[in-house]
Amino acid sequence: MLSKNGKKICVYCSKPEIKERMIIKNNLAWAFPTNIPIVPGHILICPIRCAANFNDLTKKEITAIFDLQKILKKSLQKTFKARGFNYAWNEEEVGGQAVPHFHLHMLPRKKGDNGITKYDPRKFLYRPGSREPSKEKELISVVKMVKKNLK
Numbered sequence: 447m448l449s450k451n452g453k454k455i456c457v458y459c460s461k462p463e464i465k466e467r468m469i470i471k472n473n474l475a476w477a478f479p480t481n482i483p484i485v486p487g488h489i490l491i492c493p494i495r496c497a498a499n500f501n502d503l504t505k506k507e508i509t510a511i512f513d514l515q516k517i518l519k520k521s522l523q524k525t526f527k528a529r530g531f532n533y534a535w536n537e538e539e540v541g542g543q544a545v546p547h548f549h550l551h552m553l554p555r556k557k558g559d560n561g562i563t564k565y566d567p568r569k570f571l572y573r574p575g576s577r578e579p580s581k582e583k584e585l586i587s588v589v590k591m592v593k594k595n596l597k
């Protein structure tokens with residue numbers, strides 16, 4: 447969505463129905479259910495400030511987000527009988543980030559649910575059709591490549 451001056455408008459900051467979906471809030475973060483849940487109880491936790499990526503967040507904002515995660519975890523365990531969780535965030539368009547406002551996905555999981563148990567990026571990104579473990583030699587070459595660029 448674009449504004450009159452061509453700037454991107456963030457739906458989390460501008461859509462009133464998202465504010466109405468608020469479950470919990472603290473001084474720097476808030477949480478609401480996504481409109482496209484992968485499992486029942488799929489929640490997004492955001493900083494109040496409109497910042498796109500995790501590395502744009504302050505330490506206080508990160509703490510505020512995880513303070514809410516801790517409280518929500520207990521509620522989701524009771525509400526949806528969650529016995530496990532998935533946490534994730536996407537960054538940039540190529541990483542699947544649809545809204546340029548950081549949001550931590552929190553997915554309550556339970557035995558037998560059929561949400562994303564078959565989700566496996568390696569299956570379709572790295573070695574299509576294969577779950578073969580990588581050879582030690584290949585892993586070591588990755589270690590070397592990444593270490594070379596550590597600064």
Ligand SMILES: [Zn+2]
Pocket residue numbers: 456457458459495496497546547
């Ligand atoms: Zn925003």
